[in-house]
Amino acid sequence: MYQAQKPSRTEFVPVRHLQYHVRQWGEPDSTQPPLVLVHGWMDVSASWQFVVDAMRSTRWIIAPDWRGFGLTRASDPAPDSYWFPDYLADLDVLLDHYVGERAVDLVGHSMGGNVAMIYSGVRPQRIRRLVNLEGFGMPETRPAQAPGRYAQWIDEVKALHRGENGLKSYASVEGVAQRLMKTNPRLPRDKADWLAHQWAAPNAEGGWEILGDAGHKVVSAQLYRLDEALEIYKRISAPVLSVTASDDSLSQWWKGSFTLAQYQQRIEAVPQLRRAEVHDAGHMMHHDQPVELAGLIEDFLARSD
Numbered sequence: 001m002y003q004a005q006k007p008s009r010t011e012f013v014p015v016r017h018l019q020y021h022v023r024q025w026g027e028p029d030s031t032q033p034p035l036v037l038v039h040g041w042m043d044v045s046a047s048w049q050f051v052v053d054a055m056r057s058t059r060w061i062i063a064p065d066w067r068g069f070g071l072t073r074a075s076d077p078a079p080d081s082y083w084f085p086d087y088l089a090d091l092d093v094l095l096d097h098y099v100g101e102r103a104v105d106l107v108g109h110s111m112g113g114n115v116a117m118i119y120s121g122v123r124p125q126r127i128r129r130l131v132n133l134e135g136f137g138m139p140e141t142r143p144a145q146a147p148g149r150y151a152q153w154i155d156e157v158k159a160l161h162r163g164e165n166g167l168k169s170y171a172s173v174e175g176v177a178q179r180l181m182k183t184n185p186r187l188p189r190d191k192a193d194w195l196a197h198q199w200a201a202p203n204a205e206g207g208w209e210i211l212g213d214a215g216h217k218v219v220s221a222q223l224y225r226l227d228e229a230l231e232i233y234k235r236i237s238a239p240v241l242s243v244t245a246s247d248d249s250l251s252q253w254w255k256g257s258f259t260l261a262q263y264q265q266r267i268e269a270v271p272q273l274r275r276a277e278v279h280d281a282g283h284m285m286h287h288d289q290p291v292e293l294a295g296l297i298e299d300f301l302a303r304s305d
Contacts, residue, residue, distance in 0.1 A: 002194035005053040008046070008063075010071075015093045016086075021045070021071035022094070025052050025061040033105050033128050034098065035301070037063040038091070040110025042212050044070035046198035047109075050191065050290035055298055062098055066090070066112070068213035070198075080157045081218040087115045088122060095126060105301050109133040109286060120240075121232030129301055131241045133293075134283055136250060137266070138224035139258035146223055153221035165217055170208045176200045186281070186288045195287075226266065233269040240270045241300045243293070249283040274300065 012019040023045040028034070037048045045063035052061060065072040067090060068082060095104060106127050108116030113135015120127045141149075159165050170176045176196035181187050187195075200208045250260045267273060276296050281288035 002050075002190040004049050004194075006049075008049070008052075012071075013094065013097055015090050015097075018067055018072060018074065018090075020067070020090065020094065021065040022098075023048075023063045023065075025063075026059050028060050032059055033103055035059055035061045035105045035107065036091075036095070037061060038106070038108045038112035038116060039063070039066065039069070040108075040112050041216065042069070042210070043109070043112075044198050044211060046070070047195065048286060049194075051286050051294050051297070054291040054294035056294070057298060062094075064090075064094055065211075068216055070211050074213055074215075078213045078215055080160050080215050081153065081221070082213075082216055084115075084118075084220065084222075088119050091115065091119055092123065092126075103128040105129045105131075107131040107133065107297060108135050110135060110283065117236070117240075118229070118232055120238055121235040124235055124237040127236075127238040129241075130236065130238045131243060131297055131300060132267075133243045133285060134245065134249065136258070136263045137226075137229055139254055140226040140262075141223035143223075149219070149223055150221055152219050156218045160214060160218060166214045167210045167212060167217075169203065169210075170200065173197060173200065173202075173208050176208050176210075184282060184284045184287060187284070191287060230266060230269045233267070234271065236270050236272075239272040239274070239300075239303070239305070241274045241276060241296070242267050242270075243276045243278060243285070243296060245281040245283060245285045245288070246277060246279050247282040276300075 006025055008023040008025050010021060010023050013022050039045055039047050045065045048063050066087060068074045068078065103126055106116050106120065113132040114137050116130055117132055117135055120130050173196045176199060177192040180192045180195055200210050203209045248260050250258055250263060278285045278289050278292055285293055
């Protein structure tokens with residue numbers, strides 16, 4: 001099994017009626033901004049371990065488990081759906097707790113990258129530099145889709161309460177590791193075994209349950225408004241590094257309804273933008289090429305311009 005070179009420490013922080021699980025590496029340092037890492041959908045903060053191990057420098061790193069993921073457990077019973085603005089408010093409270101008024105360097109992957117982009121436009125003064133790892137946002141929607149979307153949300157909430165559309169459980173932790181490798185063929189067995197122990201936990205029946213609430217699978221009742229997102233992007237004052245993987249995951253997910261070219265066009269709304277690509281990697285680039293990604297992040301954060 002993979003052996004972490006820079007073990008983390010964890011604690012629970014009260015955030016908006018939740019006990020937020022937060023992982024940290026390094027110690028507070030007044031000479032450089034804290035580095036905040038936020039994970040994606042159905043992921044956990046421990047997922048950053050490979051990138052942290054690959055970093056050349058030593059700095060204070062803060063990485064939370066988003067609400068309803070990892071060890072940040074929601075209320076009992078868990079909510080039957082989740083709302084995107086809650087991630088913004090949660091991040092704001094976490095920064096209040098850890099850094100006060102200090103600006104931070106923020107890195108977000110996938111859903112976490114989308115949160116980071118929106119947050120950086122809403123609270124631009126709190127971000128020194130931003131790295132967006134395939135936080136693409138969503139396909140553009142039209143107002144005419146609203147009635148159907150609300151109906152879909154109602155139907156999916158009802159299905160969840162009937163016990164449908166839950167998360168799959170596994171007979172063993174080895175089964176979880178196999179699932180991770182099936183989803184990402186580049187993931188080696190030693191990392192899959194390590195991640196499986198972070199991504200899932202044993203249940204009372206002797207199986208292993210994914211550390212994520214089924215309510216995350218329920219579609220958002222609100223449409224994704226591209227015009228709103230672009231206005232927020234324009235207000236990001238920090239330099240931004242947009243990182244994509246060599247594999248085009250957008251084409252795989254959206255079958256042409258949202259393309260990488262469209263994402264590259266919309267990201268142009270960011271005033272101070274740089275781009276980079278991680279080679280021989282898919283969407284889980286922080287697992288596939290942690291050394292290359294760590295170098296890109298550190299070099300960008302160290303720039304003086």
